[in-house]
Amino acid sequence: xxxxxxxxxxxxxxxxxxxxxxxxxxxxxxxxxxxxxxxxxxxxxxxxxxxxxxxxxxxxxxxxxxxxxxxxxxxxxxxxxxxxxxxxxxxxxxxxxxxxxxxxxxxxxxxxxxxxxxxxxxxxxxxxxxxxxxxxxxxxxxxxxxxxxxxxxxxxxxxxxxxxxxxxxxxxxxxxxxxxxxxxxxxxxxxxxxxxxxxxxxxxxxxxxxxxxxxxxxxxxxxxxxxxxxxxxxxxxxxxxxxxxxxxxxxxxxxxxxxxxxxxxxxxxxxxxxxxxxxxxxxxxxxxxxxxxxxxxxxxxxxxxxxxxxxxxxxxxxxxxxxxxxxxxxxxxxxxxxxxxxxxxxxxxxxxxxxxxxxxxxxxxxxxxxxxxxxxxxxxxxxxxxxxxxxxxxxxxxxxxxxxxxxxxxxxxxxxxxxxxxxxxxxxxxxxxxxxxxxxxxxxxxxxxxxxxxxxxxxxxxxxxxxxxxxxxxxxxxxxxxxxxxxxxxxxxxxxxxxxxxxxxxxxxxxxxxxxxxxxxxxxxxxx
Ligand code: ADP
Numbered sequence: 334x335x336x337x338x339x340x341x342x343x344x345x346x347x348x349x350x351x352x353x354x355x356x357x358x359x360x361x362x363x364x365x366x367x368x369x370x371x372x373x374x375x376x377x378x379x380x381x382x383x384x385x386x387x388x389x390x391x392x393x394x395x396x397x398x399x400x401x402x403x404x405x406x407x408x409x410x411x412x413x414x415x416x417x418x419x420x421x422x423x424x425x426x427x428x429x430x431x432x433x434x435x436x437x438x439x440x441x442x443x444x445x446x447x448x449x450x451x452x453x454x455x456x457x458x459x460x461x462x463x464x465x466x467x468x469x470x471x472x473x474x475x476x477x478x479x480x481x482x483x484x485x486x487x488x489x490x491x492x493x494x495x496x497x498x499x500x501x502x503x504x505x506x507x508x509x510x511x512x513x514x515x516x517x518x519x520x521x522x523x524x525x526x527x528x529x530x531x532x533x534x535x536x537x538x539x540x541x542x543x544x545x546x547x548x549x550x551x552x553x554x555x556x557x558x559x560x561x562x563x564x565x566x567x568x569x570x571x572x573x574x575x576x577x578x579x580x581x582x583x584x585x586x587x588x589x590x591x592x593x594x595x596x597x598x599x600x601x602x603x604x605x606x607x608x609x610x611x612x613x614x615x616x617x618x619x620x621x622x623x624x625x626x627x628x629x630x631x632x633x634x635x636x637x638x639x640x641x642x643x644x645x646x647x648x649x650x651x652x653x654x655x656x657x658x659x660x661x662x663x664x665x666x667x668x669x670x671x672x673x674x675x676x677x678x679x680x681x682x683x684x685x686x687x688x689x690x691x692x693x694x695x696x697x698x699x700x701x702x703x704x705x706x707x708x709x710x711x712x713x714x715x716x717x718x719x720x721x722x723x724x725x726x727x728x729x730x731x732x733x734x735x736x737x738x739x740x741x742x743x744x745x746x747x748x749x750x751x752x753x754x755x756x757x758x759x760x761x762x763x764x765x766x767x768x769x770x771x772x773x774x775x776x777x778x779x780x781x782x783x784x785x786x787x788x789x790x791x792x793x794x795x796x797x798x799x800x801x802x803x804x805x806x807x808x809x810x811x812x813x814x815x816x817x818x819x820x821x822x823x824x825x826x827x828x829x830x831x832x833x834x835x836x837x838x839x840x841x842x843x844x845x846x847x848x849x850x851x852x853x854x855x856x857x858x859x860x861x
Contacts, residue, residue, distance in 0.1 A: 337389040339436040350412040365392040375431040377722035393439040420462035420494035428808035433845035457540040466706040480569040481704030488706020507608030515539040517564035521837035540566035558843035573658040582649025584680040590734030600763040609655035612758040633749040656702040719775025728801040730766040751788040815848025
């Protein structure tokens with residue numbers, strides 16, 4: 334296999350840079366052989382498909398401290414080698430740990446894995462990039478802190494990586510970006526900045542008050558390539574005395590509109606405070622078994638097979654998962670309101686289970702709503718068989734029934750044209766829904782993989798035509814998704830790139846992330 338080199342760099346110069354990095358972090362922490370770099374490829378990529386940037390890193394470096402990061406950065410600046418920062422690199426379905434620009438060196442921060450502070454009174458933690466949701470959850474439990482984490486769908490990812498990508502979970506703290514307070518960032522020039530109240534070096538309120546004094550910068554470091562985040566504060570939910578898990582099953586396809594219309598007022602007035610999830614029936618069923626039990630033919634699962642499967646499994650066409658937290662009296666009062674509201678949805682049935690705050694839910698699926706990380710989401714990979722993979726279409730959806738039905742119908746119809754089932758659902762903020770559709774494919778099946786790639790591109794452009802934008806995108810679509818934000822001939826991206834060039838004139842940090850290309854690499858837009 335040919336060696337991948339950083340762009341515009343000779344092999345000899347690259348070897349010099351690698352030696353310089355070895356002197357900083359130790360030889361064992363500089364990975365450059367093809368085998369060692371296997372873990373830095375997109376786990377769901379496939380070679381035949383140009384849509385998915387099958388980008389290879391030229392090396393990976395695993396520093397263990399902020400000082401080492403700064404020294405690594407000095408070498409990168411000296412040799413003009415782009416660094417692609419990841420925390421734990423588990424951004425699956427969006428590219429994993431792979432870089433956007435081929436030949437970038439992955440700066441892997443998993444060895445910075447300390448939980449630096451937990452404060453039970455003020456309900457927050459301060460963590461380093463290598464801390465996963467599993468780690469933080471286990472730590473809180475072992476030490477007896479009465480605080481919950483808010484895990485995303487797959488609990489093995491890092492708190493920092495997920496928050497920076499604006500990932501979300503399912504408790505009232507489900508909007509991860511909104512629960513972030515205070516960061517430490519290494520800038521491209523090596524400067525170390527603490528945001529907000531962290532600007533006071535003997536500070537007492539870094540994790541308590543986001544704005545600080547003067548302009549606020551934290552959101553600028555989310556889904557951007559402006560810095561390397563080395564510490565982050567995260568607010569944690571005080572463990573409630575009790576909680577209730579509810580599932581409302583609805584039988585008809587068009588019920589989606591009524592569910593959204595019924596749910597929104599309950600989210601807005603905070604009767605339901607968590608990120609409730611409206612799961613499509615097929616997605617719910619995929620958590621229970623593989624597709625071939627129900628249908629093994631070509632094309633999307635036909636309506637008759639879908640209905641038979643849902644009936645056999647006792648799963649709704651749409652399944653709303655919500656939770657209520659607090660004292661038993663409060664939960665009962667809220668549950669009565671929810672029940673009254675959903676009584677108007679024809680044929681809807683409600684199942685609830687009540688738990689003490691320290692009890693675990695029975696059965697696997699809803700652990701996330703109880704603040705317990707899990708990996709149940711990975712079951713989806715078995716849906717179609719073979720080497721299961723998926724790529725996600727994630728448009729933002731206004732929280733109205735009409736918009737939800739429109740996005741669902743558009744997506745389902747297109748998916749069927751390309752031979753895919755509608756595997757999706759909506760996660761409910763108060764005013765918006767995160768609509769996530771996954772095209773599940775066997776990555777060893779060239780045709781299926783290629784169709785998944787084509788479908789994604791069509792879905793993104795359909796969405797744009799209807800006034801919808803993606804909230805997150807796979808590496809292969811970052812430029813395309815950014816181009817959809819085209820007001821005033823792309824003024825937003827121009828602003829992003831102006832800031833990029835000011836902060837990182839040599840274009841070292843994660844070129845191409847979210848479609849933001851520094852001057853040095855701007856001609857790479859659209860290429861790998
Ligand atoms: P996960 O937590 O799921 O393992 P990753 O580590 O893959 O997430 O991070 C997701 C994305 O977020 C990365 O591709 C990168 O663009 C960005 N990112 C992650 N960690 C950092 C960090 N510490 N500083 C800057 N950007 C980061």
